[in-house]
Amino acid sequence: MIVGISGGSGSGKTTVARKIIESVGPDEVVFLQQDAYYRNLGDMPLELRHKVNFDHPDAFDTDLLLNHIEALKEGESIEQPVYDYVTHSRKTEVIHVEPRPVIILEGILLLASPQLRALMNLKIFVDTDADLRFIRRLDRDVHQRGRTVASIISQYLTTVRPMHLQFIEPSKRYADVIIPEGGSNLVGIDLITEKIKAILARVG
Numbered sequence: 001m002i003v004g005i006s007g008g009s010g011s012g013k014t015t016v017a018r019k020i021i022e023s024v025g026p027d028e029v030v031f032l033q034q035d036a037y038y039r040n041l042g043d044m045p046l047e048l049r050h051k052v053n054f055d056h057p058d059a060f061d062t063d064l065l066l067n068h069i070e071a072l073k074e075g076e077s078i079e080q081p082v083y084d085y086v087t088h089s090r091k092t093e094v095i096h097v098e099p100r101p102v103i104i105l106e107g108i109l110l111l112a113s114p115q116l117r118a119l120m121n122l123k124i125f126v127d128t129d130a131d132l133r134f135i136r137r138l139d140r141d142v143h144q145r146g147r148t149v150a151s152i153i154s155q156y157l158t159t160v161r162p163m164h165l166q167f168i169e170p171s172k173r174y175a176d177v178i179i180p181e182g183g184s185n186l187v188g189i190d191l192i193t194e195k196i197k198a199i200l201a202r203v204g
Contacts, residue, residue, distance in 0.1 A: 001101065001102045001103070001121050001122070001196065001199055001200065001203075002069065002073075002102075002103045002105065002119050002120050002121050002122075003020070003102065003103070003104045003105065003120065003121065003122045003124065003192075003196065004105045004106075004110045004111065004116065004117070004120040004122070004123045004124065005017050005104065005105065005106045005107075005110070005124045005126065006106075006107060006108065006109070006110040006111040006112075006123070006124070006125050006126070006168070006171060006175070007108070007125050007126030007127060007128065007168070007182070008108060008126075008128065008130070008133050008164050008168050008169075009055070009108055009133060009137050009160060009164070010128070010132070010133035010134065010135070010136035010137040010140070011126040011127065011128040011133050011182050012126050012128055012136075012181070012182020012183045012184070013106050013107070013108075013126045013182070014033070014106060015182055015183030016124070016126055016179060016182055016183050016185075016189060017031060017104050017106045019183060019189050019193075020104065020189060020192060020193050020196065021104065023189075023190075023193040023197075024102060024193060024196055024197060024200070027100070028100055028101050028102050028200065029100055029101075029102045029103075029104055030072055030097055030098075030099065030100045030102070030103045030104070031104050031106070032065070032068065032069070032080065032097075032103065032104070032105050032106070033105075033106050033107060034060060034065065034105065034106065034107020034108065034109065034110055035083060035107060036080055036081050036082065036083050037060050037061045037062070037064055037065045037081065037083075038054065038059055038060060038061070038083050038088070038090075039059060039060065039061045040061075040081075040089055040090040041088045041089055042087075042089035042090065044088075046087065046088075049087070049088040049089070050088070050151075052088065053159045053163065054088075054159070055108065055109075055159045055160050055163035055164070055167075056159070056163055056167070057109050057112055057113065057167060060107075060109065062113055062115065062116065064081075065116070066115055066116065066119075068080065068097075069103060069105070069116075069119055070119075071099075072097070072099045072100075072103055073099075073103075073119075074099075075099050076099065077096060077097060077098050077099065078096075078097045079094040079095070079096060079097075080094060080095040080096075080097050081094055081095075082094060082095060085144075085145040085146075086145060086146050101200060101203075102196060102200065105120070108164075108168055109167060109168065109171070110171075111123055111125065111171035111172070111174045111175060112167045112168065112170075112171040117174055121199070122176055122177070122192070122195070122196070123174055123175045123176045123177070124175060124176070124177050124178075124179060124192065125171070125172045125174075125175035125177070125178045125179070126179050126182045127172065127178050127179065127180050127181075128180070128181055128182050130161075130164075134156060137152065137156070137160070138152050138153075177191075177192060179192075
């Protein structure tokens with residue numbers, strides 16, 4: 001079973017995913033984050049890397065993600081890339097991932113990809129107010145990704161917000177379930193979790 005969780009940056013997608021994983025059981029789930037599949041820009045000068053639009057679908061190596069999903073579906077293990085957000089390049093190390101009954105995908109542009117949507121059994125969109133999403137993104141990028149406040153604001157106005165309006169928000173129409181307010185919506189998360197457990201019980 002493949003579950004896709006999408007929504008804007010800072011919407012609470014990862015929190016929703018982790019609560020589902022905790023409830024379903026970590027031994028049953030593979031968790032793949034679209035952020036790990038940014039294209040490797042290691043050969044590009046660092047100054048140019050900072051100017052790349054990381055909120056456009058072309059920023060992701062979707063072919064690799066599709067190949068990894070297909071491999072896991074076939075019962076094969078994968079070597080998931082690890083992305084360095086400071087240098088905008090892939091690290092040399094990878095994460096070995098074994099196949100499991102449930103694959104949970106999480107990322108801002110999952111539902112914008114017809115190829116990824118076609119693989120999903122359940123499509124979820126986490127819908128959170130823009131001001132809250134921006135505050136969360138600001139806090140994360142300062143403390144986890146070594147960014148300055150000025151650079152975060154500039155990126156938000158230049159690419160994050162325009163790309164959200166162009167690609168992410170319209171992709172909401174493809175969702176089977178919309179969860180307002182992300183990880184704090186315990187009722188919505190419980191309903192989804194019970195659906196996943198019921199499907200696993202039928203096929204298991």
